Amino acid sequence: MIDHERKIRRHRRVRREILRVLTSWLPAGRIDGREYVALNPRAEEGRRGSLLHVSLLTGRWRDPTTGDKGGEVISLAGYLGCSDSAARDLASMFASLPRQTP
Secondary structure: OHHHHHHHHHHHHHHHHHHHHHHHHOOOOEEEOOEEEEEOOOOOOOOOOOEEEEEOOOOOEEOOOOOOEEOOHHHHHHHHOOOHHHHHHHHHHHHOOOOOOO
């Protein structure tokens, strides 16, 4: 039971941290179920209105219109052109989260 409670707390913390980062990078987004959905600022002309979908649980992201996708929020930082320091800060933030025991 304690492991289950610890896992729930960890998931809540990860979700909060991912959401905090996403709202700073993509401020006009919204929560839709377990995803943060926002306009893709990198969409080419003619594909305006293309949406980024980012899992609040895993950080995986995708844009079904363009086919762009990534496995975690750090790759999204690169895709959006965030600074190297923003990606390093993000990596250290996630490294500080409690590790899940097998």
